[in-house]
Amino acid sequence: MTAIAITSATPTPFSLAPGATALIVIDMQRDFLLPGGFGESLGNDVGMLQKVVAPLADLIAAARTAGVPVIHTREGHRPDLSDCPPAKLLRGSPSQRIGDPGRFGRILIQGEYGHDIVDELAPIPGEVVIDKPGKGAFYATELQSVLADAGITQLLVTGVTTEVCVHTTVREANDRGYECLVVSDCVGSYFPEFQRVGLDMISAQGGIFGWVAPSSAVIDCLATFHTSKSA
Numbered sequence: 001m002t003a004i005a006i007t008s009a010t011p012t013p014f015s016l017a018p019g020a021t022a023l024i025v026i027d028m029q030r031d032f033l034l035p036g037g038f039g040e041s042l043g044n045d046v047g048m049l050q051k052v053v054a055p056l057a058d059l060i061a062a063a064r065t066a067g068v069p070v071i072h073t074r075e076g077h078r079p080d081l082s083d084c085p086p087a088k089l090l091r092g093s094p095s096q097r098i099g100d101p102g103r104f105g106r107i108l109i110q111g112e113y114g115h116d117i118v119d120e121l122a123p124i125p126g127e128v129v130i131d132k133p134g135k136g137a138f139y140a141t142e143l144q145s146v147l148a149d150a151g152i153t154q155l156l157v158t159g160v161t162t163e164v165c166v167h168t169t170v171r172e173a174n175d176r177g178y179e180c181l182v183v184s185d186c187v188g189s190y191f192p193e194f195q196r197v198g199l200d201m202i203s204a205q206g207g208i209f210g211w212v213a214p215s216s217a218v219i220d221c222l223a224t225f226h227t228s229k230s231a
């Protein structure tokens with residue numbers, strides 16, 4: 001199958017190649033999204049992230065129908081915190097730190113309820129879930145080998161937060177040679193100005209880190225994958 005262009009992508013049309021594309025869903029975890037969770041305890045308005053859930057659920061459904069692999073990530077740490085650098089653990093002066101008991105179990109600890117993905121976006125059997133100790137999805141994870149094994153060279157990037165884990169992952173992906181399209185209404189930030197500038201930074205300077213397009217355009221393109229496969 002030949003590549004299909006998303007003509008409304010910024011800064012230029014993006015050609016999506018069936019068979020070489022994966023959808024990455026970054027850190028859509030209860031600890032970041034739910035009222036009463038870690039994100040809110042840091043003083044953030046979690047409603048800013050919850051806006052992403054509905055369009056992202058639609059995009060995930062479209063990817064599954066099109067046969068595009070969906071890869072989920074979760075930021076978190078081992079129960080003994082041996083993979084959490086002191087500099088991360090001690091940063092700032094939050095009311096609760098990583099590993100402390102929170103409303104949804106120990107904060108950002110693997111196996112706890114709050115560490116897992118929100119119900120609406122739960123992985124289905126067969127989908128890869130990458131547990132990552134850092135902000136980027138490549139650092140200290142198996143993501144690169146998962147993508148190489150599947151012949152993936154292009155990433156549709158979604159999730160939270162735009163300026164932290166999404167940006168770090170896109171930057172890591174660029175340095176590893178992946179083409180990234182960030183789906184504008186499927187990434188979210190607690191801060192409106194970071195959302196806007198974060199997206200602008202991706203596509204600035206001729207697409208220094210990649211492309212940006214809305215989910216409607218990506219879903220239209222994925223629907224074409226489906227049509228051309230069944231033709």
Ligand code: C5J
Binds near residue numbers: 164
């Ligand atoms: C943060 C993330 N913001 N997933 N994590 O600490 O962006």
